[in-house]
Amino acid sequence: MSITAKFYKISDDPRVINKTLGTEKEKAITIKGADSILNPTITIRYDATMTDYNYVFIPEPYNRYYFLAPPVVAPGKRMTWSCSVDPLMSHKDGIEALDVVVTRLERGKYADDDSRKNSDYISDNHAVGLVQPNVHTVEAAASPFNTASDWSYVMSVVGGVPNTSP
Amino acid sequence: MIKDEMNLPLGIDTQYIKSTGGVFTTATDAEILPYTIGYIPFSMLDKARIFKNMGKYTNTSVPNVSFRTIRQNILYEPTKGVPFVYTIKTIQENKNFHGFYDTTGNTWNTSFIGYSNTNLRALHSYNTNHFVNDSGNNGLNVTGVRLIFVLFETLGNGGWGGTSPRTVAEKNRASVSATFSAVTPDIVLSFSTSVSSSFGSHTYTIDNSIFNAMDENGVFQIDGGTYSSGGTDFERHLFGAIEQIYVETSGQNLSTNSPGFGVIIADNFRNSQTLTEQNHTNVRNTYGTQSTNYLVSANECMYLFDSQYGYFWEYALNDVSLFRFAVAEWINCPVFCGATWDDILICICTALPAYKINNAWYVTEFTDDYYITGKLIPYEDARDWQKNINGDTNEFNPADIPEPVPPGEDDTLDQFSGSNIFFNLGNFGATNGFITHWVMTRAQVSNFGTYVWQNLLDFDNTDPNNPVPLAGVWENLKVATKTYFTTGSIDPASLMQLIVGLRFYPFDLNDESTASADNCIYFGTGKFGVPVRGPGEKTRTLNNMAFKLPSTSIVLPSSANFWYKDFRDYEGCTAFIYLPFCGTYQIPISEIVPNTQFDIDYEVDLATGSCTAYVSAVHPTGTTTGPKTYPIIVANGQCGFEVPLSATNANRLNATIIADAQKVVGAIAGPINESAGKVISGVTSAITGGANIQVDGLEDIDVGGLAAASVGPMGGVANLAGQTAMKAGGNLVNVAAGMATRSGCAIPLLQGGRGWSALGNPLKAYLQIRRGRYMYAKGYEHSEGRPENRQLTVSDITGFFQCDNVDMSGVGATSAEVNMIKRMLETGVYHK
Numbered sequence: 001m002s003i004t005a006k007f008y009k010i011s012d013d014p015r016v017i018n019k020t021l022g023t024e025k026e027k028a029i030t031i032k033g034a035d036s037i038l039n040p041t042i043t044i045r046y047d048a049t050m051t052d053y054n055y056v057f058i059p060e061p062y063n064r065y066y067f068l069a070p071p072v073v074a075p076g077k078r079m080t081w082s083c084s085v086d087p088l089m090s091h092k093d094g095i096e097a098l099d100v101v102v103t104r105l106e107r108g109k110y111a112d113d114d115s116r117k118n119s120d121y122i123s124d125n126h127a128v129g130l131v132q133p134n135v136h137t138v139e140a141a142a143s144p145f146n147t148a149s150d151w152s153y154v155m156s157v158v159g160g161v162p163n164t165s166p
Numbered sequence: 167m168i169k170d171e172m173n174l175p176l177g178i179d180t181q182y183i184k185s186t187g188g189v190f191t192t193a194t195d196a197e198i199l200p201y202t203i204g205y206i207p208f209s210m211l212d213k214a215r216i217f218k219n220m221g222k223y224t225n226t227s228v229p230n231v232s233f234r235t236i237r238q239n240i241l242y243e244p245t246k247g248v249p250f251v252y253t254i255k256t257i258q259e260n261k262n263f264h265g266f267y268d269t270t271g272n273t274w275n276t277s278f279i280g281y282s283n284t285n286l287r288a289l290h291s292y293n294t295n296h297f298v299n300d301s302g303n304n305g306l307n308v309t310g311v312r313l314i315f316v317l318f319e320t321l322g323n324g325g326w327g328g329t330s331p332r333t334v335a336e337k338n339r340a341s342v343s344a345t346f347s348a349v350t351p352d353i354v355l356s357f358s359t360s361v362s363s364s365f366g367s368h369t370y371t372i373d374n375s376i377f378n379a380m381d382e383n384g385v386f387q388i389d390g391g392t393y394s395s396g397g398t399d400f401e402r403h404l405f406g407a408i409e410q411i412y413v414e415t416s417g418q419n420l421s422t423n424s425p426g427f428g429v430i431i432a433d434n435f436r437n438s439q440t441l442t443e444q445n446h447t448n449v450r451n452t453y454g455t456q457s458t459n460y461l462v463s464a465n466e467c468m469y470l471f472d473s474q475y476g477y478f479w480e481y482a483l484n485d486v487s488l489f490r491f492a493v494a495e496w497i498n499c500p501v502f503c504g505a506t507w508d509d510i511l512i513c514i515c516t517a518l519p520a521y522k523i524n525n526a527w528y529v530t531e532f533t534d535d536y537y538i539t540g541k542l543i544p545y546e547d548a549r550d551w552q553k554n555i556n557g558d559t560n561e562f563n564p565a566d567i568p569e570p571v572p573p574g575e576d577d578t579l580d581q582f583s584g585s586n587i588f589f590n591l592g593n594f595g596a597t598n599g600f601i602t603h604w605v606m607t608r609a610q611v612s613n614f615g616t617y618v619w620q621n622l623l624d625f626d627n628t629d630p631n632n633p634v635p636l637a638g639v640w641e642n643l644k645v646a647t648k649t650y651f652t653t654g655s656i657d658p659a660s661l662m663q664l665i666v667g668l669r670f671y672p673f674d675l676n677d678e679s680t681a682s683a684d685n686c687i688y689f690g691t692g693k694f695g696v697p698v699r700g701p702g703e704k705t706r707t708l709n710n711m712a713f714k715l716p717s718t719s720i721v722l723p724s725s726a727n728f729w730y731k732d733f734r735d736y737e738g739c740t741a742f743i744y745l746p747f748c749g750t751y752q753i754p755i756s757e758i759v760p761n762t763q764f765d766i767d768y769e770v771d772l773a774t775g776s777c778t779a780y781v782s783a784v785h786p787t788g789t790t791t792g793p794k795t796y797p798i799i800v801a802n803g804q805c806g807f808e809v810p811l812s813a814t815n816a817n818r819l820n821a822t823i824i825a826d827a828q829k830v831v832g833a834i835a836g837p838i839n840e841s842a843g844k845v846i847s848g849v850t851s852a853i854t855g856g857a858n859i860q861v862d863g864l865e866d867i868d869v870g871g872l873a874a875a876s877v878g879p880m881g882g883v884a885n886l887a888g889q890t891a892m893k894a895g896g897n898l899v900n901v902a903a904g905m906a907t908r909s910g911c912a913i914p915l916l917q918g919g920r921g922w923s924a925l926g927n928p929l930k931a932y933l934q935i936r937r938g939r940y941m942y943a944k945g946y947e948h949s950e951g952r953p954e955n956r957q958l959t960v961s962d963i964t965g966f967f968q969c970d971n972v973d974m975s976g977v978g979a980t981s982a983e984v985n986m987i988k989r990m991l992e993t994g995v996y997h998k
Binding site: 012013015016017020037038085087090094095096097099100101102104105106107119120121122123124126127130133134136137138139140142145146150151152153155158159160161 | 600601602603604605606607608610611614664665666667668669670671672673674675676687688689690707708715716717718719720721722723729731732733734735736737738746747766767768772773805806809929930931932933934935936937938939940941942943946947948950951952953954955956957958959960961963964965966967968969970971972973974976977978979980982983986987990991994995996997998
């Protein structure tokens with residue numbers, strides 16, 4: 001089966017949903033008939049300029065984006081790639097429409113969002129702690145107790161109300 | 167929100183209003199008093215916090231207007247019914263300089279007094295319903311008015327139309343008083359003094375003629391005085407202004423029946439020159455054509471009279487550009503004010519329904535922090551009140567009763583709600599007639615011991631083998647006490663039983679005691695006294711048995727609580743508070759982070775020496791229910807230390823101290839070595855003084871010689887025994903503490919201390935926070951994210967994120983792909 005595919009040079013992390021597609025080049029490819037839609041093997045006529053391409057979009061009936069393994073130059077002036085599907089980019093629209101419960105998030109545009117205040121106080125189990133703590137001491141403004149100059153004694157005695165009558 | 171700060175003091179002449187179902191009635195004293203601390207003197211008013219959130223506006227077009235407040239002077243009497251004085255200080259800090267009202271032109275002009283113009287009024291009533299008005303004849307008596315005038319003269323070269331700069335200097339300041347010979351509505355004024363100032367050919371006089379009587383409508387005005395010009399000398403000119411206005415009233419409290427005071431002072435607040443630095447233009451204006459007659463004022467100002475506290479508050483606008491009207495959020499003190507660019511309006515109304523003033527000034531919005539005079543307003547009442555005022559039941563949407571929210575929508579509760587809790591501490595617990603507590607200094611204790619022991623041990627040594635004790639103080643005591651104790655069986659040797667105890671306290675009790683009859687400590691029936699002070703001086707007896715020490719607090723700086731401003735302020739943190747004589751207590755970090763300070767109070771039981779420390783946390787504003795004070799620790803300890811007076815109680819004390827010390831040493835550093843034991847035994851023996859005793863199996867020592875050798879006369883033994891014990895205990899415990907430190911034992915916390923050794927511990931409370939320290943690699947947030955817990959749409963997210971249990975509905979992918987996507991979302995992906 002011969003299809004015209006679009007080859008790209010991408011530099012995004014594979015985990016990026018909406019990847020930036022770089023240099024595009026269309027090429028007629030041949031797909032081995034028995035290959036999986038998720039991991040097809042494609043072949044083109046040998047083209048020395050195609051060795052740096054690492055991403056491909058295969059239209060209908062595949063209609064998916066694939067990561068390209070390093071090409072293999074095959075006998076008969078052919079180049080062959082093993083492809084693995086990029087489900088994120090392939091189903092970008094569906095993923096972007098998802099409402100998800102986010103458990104970790106890069107601040108980005110949410111940094112000043114008031115609704116994040118409580119999130120700041122969720123424990124971060126990825127954080128790395130030092131064994132030495134910070135010791136912070138705050139002293140009271142004053143002491144209710146005095147220094148030696150103002151000490152008092154209290155002697156308690158039985159009776160004791162002065163009676164100076166004869 | 168309701169500002170539920172209790173214990174607001176009652177002021178005098180204050181209207182207390184309660185709302186029940188939107189109907190306002192005057193609250194009775196019985197209803198108010200449970201929420202107050204009673205009438206308080208003027209001096210305490212400085213501590214009153216009476217308003218919050220000034221500068222709330224109903225006019226949304228007014229941007230960024232802020233206030234600063236300056237408390238004004240007022241003479242204030244603490245008792246209801248006593249005449250009191252309101253003061254409007256109109257000149258202060260070169261800001262507010264009030265001019266005079268031109269009754270001819272019916273405009274407010276300047277302070278200009280000139281050309282024999284006798285139609286200038288310095289002050290007049292706002293209208294017939296304001297300013298010392300009792301048109302309802304409800305008994306509000308105005309008993310006097312006093313004005314302080316300041317006369318200024320301009321000095322400069324060139325005279326009228328001359329060159330700048332001119333300066334304005336104070337020429338004279340004098341008060342003019344008036345008393346009312348009758349009450350409203352037929353007030354007649356007569357003034358006792360007049361003031362005049364002149365130079366050259368110019369004279370400015372303020373005398374009786376400037377005051378007009380209040381008429382039957384309650385209208386009262388004060389004119390500006392007369393000015394006579396002697397010709398063409400414009401080098402110097404006089405003008406005057408009112409600096410202060412006192413209005414004295416008596417009789418009727420301000421209430422709904424006495425509308426109160428209102429003053430308009432206008433057109434005097436536009437310029438910002440100072441009195442001493444007037445430039446030429448403004449001086450010209452002062453003398454000018456009256457069309458742009460503005461004098462000195464740094465800011466637009468308005469005044470607000472607080473009928474609860476008897477203050478005029480000045481609100482000086484920091485930004486006057488678009489200011490039109492403002493609302494003071496008071497419902498406890500129904501006083502409202504407003505100001506415009508053109509006018510300074512002082513309106514004082516004591517009746518809530520009269521909040522609408524001049525058809526423009528009114529309260530339409532209560533947002534938060536409401537007070538009522540000395541009383542907590544229940545939420546429902548405040549709501550009803552608000553409804554009644556607004557006539558709109560939909561506007562008040564209290565935030566302190568949050569609507570239920572479904573899970574997943576940030577449904578956190580406020581950290582605080584409910585009531586403030588305050589400790590009820592003070593000096594109380596009267597002494598009784600059975601026991602008398604004498605407050606003594608160390609010198610007096612020493613004198614006492616010397617006197618007693620010298621008399622007791624005064625021997626007749628005629629026969630060295632048979633010394634005969636002479637009749638001394640104890641014989642006298644015996645005789646004296648026989649008259650009181652009918653059995654007469656008290657033996658001289660046990661007369662020390664008359665002394666119940668002698669305790670040392672590390673604070674001054676002089677103010678907690680009352681001077682006795684003379685310089686003696688009396689016993690029993692009071693017929694016998696031991697002089698411990700010099701002739702003519704007086705001993706002192708204790709007033710109360712429970713004594714509250716001065717309060718203190720630990721103010722929590724931001725570095726002590728919100729350091730990271732996230733979970734790290736809590737996680738891995740521990741905190742301890744050390745309370746002198748009570749020990750160290752762990753405090754949950756959650757009690758520290760959100761609070762501003764810990765209030766610390768001590769109540770001491772002077773009968774036993776025990777003390778209780780009370781620690782309250784103070785939370786700032788920031789919750790929907792306002793500041794909170796709540797107790798977190800009540801700790802017991804001992805800050806009064808018994809001084810042994812006899813061998814018996816010395817033994818008991820020493821045994822206790824030593825046992826404690828041994829326990830500490832043993833627990834921390836292992837067995838005490840032999841030499842340490844000898845130290846203990848030696849000290850112990852010295853303490854016991856005059857007795858051959860054995861303590862806990864330690865050495866027997868003949869004390870007599872040691873005591874004599876170490877402290878001299880035996881009188882000193884009694885005095886110093888306790889202190890020696892203190893030192894002994896202190897040394898031991900300190901040694902123990904030092905050993906604990908050096909040994910690296912994980913006992914860093916100070917204990918309360920037992921006995922006198924506790925004095926070696928810090929006498930100041932302190933808080934110690936041990937906070938975890940974290941390392942975040944650069945780019946941590948980009949690669950790891952920060953914890954989050956809320957629902958978002960993926961398309962709205964930027965950067966790294968991680969999800970939990972994603973519902974993949976709507977993603978048209980194969981099952982394998984769905985699983986891949988789900989797993990990736992749950993382990994972390996990026997969206998740009």
